[in-house]
Amino acid sequence: MSKDFYATLGVTKSATQDDIKRAFRKLAHEHHPDKGGKEEKFKEVNAAYQVLGDEKKRGQYDQFGSAAFEQGGFPGGAGSGFAGDFSQAFGGASFDASQFGDLGDLFGGMFGGGGGRQRGKPRGQDLAFDVTLSFKDAIFGVEKEIPLNKTFSCERCGGVGAEPGSAMKKCHTCNGNGYTTQQQRTFLGTVQAKVSCTTCHGAGETPEKSCTACNGKGTAHARKTIRVDIPAGVENGMQIRVRGQGEAMGRGGESGDLFLRLQVADDKRFVRDGDTIYVTKTIGFTQAALGDEVDVDTVEGKVTMKIPAGIQNGDELRLRGKGVPHGHGRGDQIVVIHVATPKKVSKRERELLEELNLKT
Ligand SMILES: [Zn+2]
Ligand SMILES: [Zn+2]
Known part of the structure; x- marks a missing residue:
C-alpha cells in the first residue's frame, strides 16, 4: 500500500524544491487529461506534488512516512477507499485550480475556462474540532469520540430530498444537464463556464414529491457522536481530515470534511x-x-x-x-x-x- 511520492515524480529524496517543481511541470504536461493524458495518472502526479512541492509537507512526509498521506489523496483518485476514511490533513486535497498557484498557466484550459469541464459539486462547509491527546495516545494512537452538532444527510430520503417512492423528473432549471452555462470574463477573454445547477445540485433531476422529513433539502440538523481512530505517531498541531463529516449538503451535493486539530499534552518525564x-x-x-x-x-x-x-x-x-x-x-x-x-x-x-x- 506504500506510495512513494518521489518515485511518482521520478526524483530522488535529495532533489531540490526546484527539481521537484520541474519534474512536476513536465509530468503534468505529459499526463494532462485535456491533452490526451490519463486522468488517473495526472491525479497521482498532482497528489505527489501537493506534498513534495511544499517544503513543510515534504518534511512531514519524510519524517512521518507515507501511511498518513496515503489515506488522503483525491476523492475517487489514488488512495481513496482506504479503511477508516480519514486522512492526515496536510492541505486541501480537493481538485481546485487555486492550489496550483504560479502553475495556474498550465491549467488554464482545464478548470471551467475554455468551455471545458464542469465545476465540482456543491459542497457542505468544513468543520473543525479540537482534540486533546495524552502524550502516550499521540504515540500509540487512540480511538476518540467526537460529538457533532451539525447538519447530517436526511435519513428518510438518504439526502436526495425526494419522498421515498416518489418518481424523479427532469430538472427544469438545467433541462436535465446538471449544469448551466455562464459567460465569464477572464484575462484570456470571455469564456464559457459550466456551473453546477443550483436547483438539482448537478443531479439533473428533481423529485416529483419532496421528502416530508427534510422538506426536500436532503439534510437535517442533529447531534451525533462519531468515533475516529487517531493514528499512532501524531504530533501536537497536526490536523486529521475526516472525510464527509463536515456539514452535509443534500440533493446531490457533497458533505464537507471534519478537521480534527490535535493538541498533545506534555508529560513530565518525556x-x-x-x-x-x-x-x-x-x-x-x-x-x-x-x-x-x-x-x-x-x-x-x-x-x-x-x-x-x-x-x-x-x-x-x-x-x-x-x-x-x-x-x-x-x-x-x-x-x-x-x-x-x-x-x-x-x-x-x-x-x-x-x-x-x-x-x-
Ligand atoms: Zn429528506
Ligand atoms: Zn438542474
Missing part, C-alpha cells in the same frame, strides 16, 4: 522531538564511575538499562525502538545521563572521599 523521545536519568557518581544497571522510564513502562563504567554527566544512551512509531518502524529513546553530586555527606563519607582524593 520530551519528544519527532520520532525520538528524550528522558533524563539521574545517577550517583559511584554508579557513574563503576557502572550499574538502572531502571529507566519508557512510554511502555520501566526497562532495565546498563550504565557503562566511566560515563560522564550529559552523556546520552540510546534505547533502540523505544521511541515514536513512524511509517516503517519506530524511533529511539535517548537517555540523557545526569550525574548527581551529593549535597550532604556523612562523616564517614567525608573520610572516604578525602581518602579517594579525586582531583583533576
Whole structure:
C-alpha cells in the first residue's frame, strides 16, 4: 500500500524544491487529461506534488512516512477507499485550480475556462474540532469520540430530498444537464463556464414529491457522536481530515470534511522531538564511575538499562525502538545521563572521599 511520492515524480529524496517543481511541470504536461493524458495518472502526479512541492509537507512526509498521506489523496483518485476514511490533513486535497498557484498557466484550459469541464459539486462547509491527546495516545494512537452538532444527510430520503417512492423528473432549471452555462470574463477573454445547477445540485433531476422529513433539502440538523481512530505517531498541531463529516449538503451535493486539530499534552518525564523521545536519568557518581544497571522510564513502562563504567554527566544512551512509531518502524529513546553530586555527606563519607582524593 506504500506510495512513494518521489518515485511518482521520478526524483530522488535529495532533489531540490526546484527539481521537484520541474519534474512536476513536465509530468503534468505529459499526463494532462485535456491533452490526451490519463486522468488517473495526472491525479497521482498532482497528489505527489501537493506534498513534495511544499517544503513543510515534504518534511512531514519524510519524517512521518507515507501511511498518513496515503489515506488522503483525491476523492475517487489514488488512495481513496482506504479503511477508516480519514486522512492526515496536510492541505486541501480537493481538485481546485487555486492550489496550483504560479502553475495556474498550465491549467488554464482545464478548470471551467475554455468551455471545458464542469465545476465540482456543491459542497457542505468544513468543520473543525479540537482534540486533546495524552502524550502516550499521540504515540500509540487512540480511538476518540467526537460529538457533532451539525447538519447530517436526511435519513428518510438518504439526502436526495425526494419522498421515498416518489418518481424523479427532469430538472427544469438545467433541462436535465446538471449544469448551466455562464459567460465569464477572464484575462484570456470571455469564456464559457459550466456551473453546477443550483436547483438539482448537478443531479439533473428533481423529485416529483419532496421528502416530508427534510422538506426536500436532503439534510437535517442533529447531534451525533462519531468515533475516529487517531493514528499512532501524531504530533501536537497536526490536523486529521475526516472525510464527509463536515456539514452535509443534500440533493446531490457533497458533505464537507471534519478537521480534527490535535493538541498533545506534555508529560513530565518525556520530551519528544519527532520520532525520538528524550528522558533524563539521574545517577550517583559511584554508579557513574563503576557502572550499574538502572531502571529507566519508557512510554511502555520501566526497562532495565546498563550504565557503562566511566560515563560522564550529559552523556546520552540510546534505547533502540523505544521511541515514536513512524511509517516503517519506530524511533529511539535517548537517555540523557545526569550525574548527581551529593549535597550532604556523612562523616564517614567525608573520610572516604578525602581518602579517594579525586582531583583533576
Ligand atoms: Zn429528506
Ligand atoms: Zn438542474
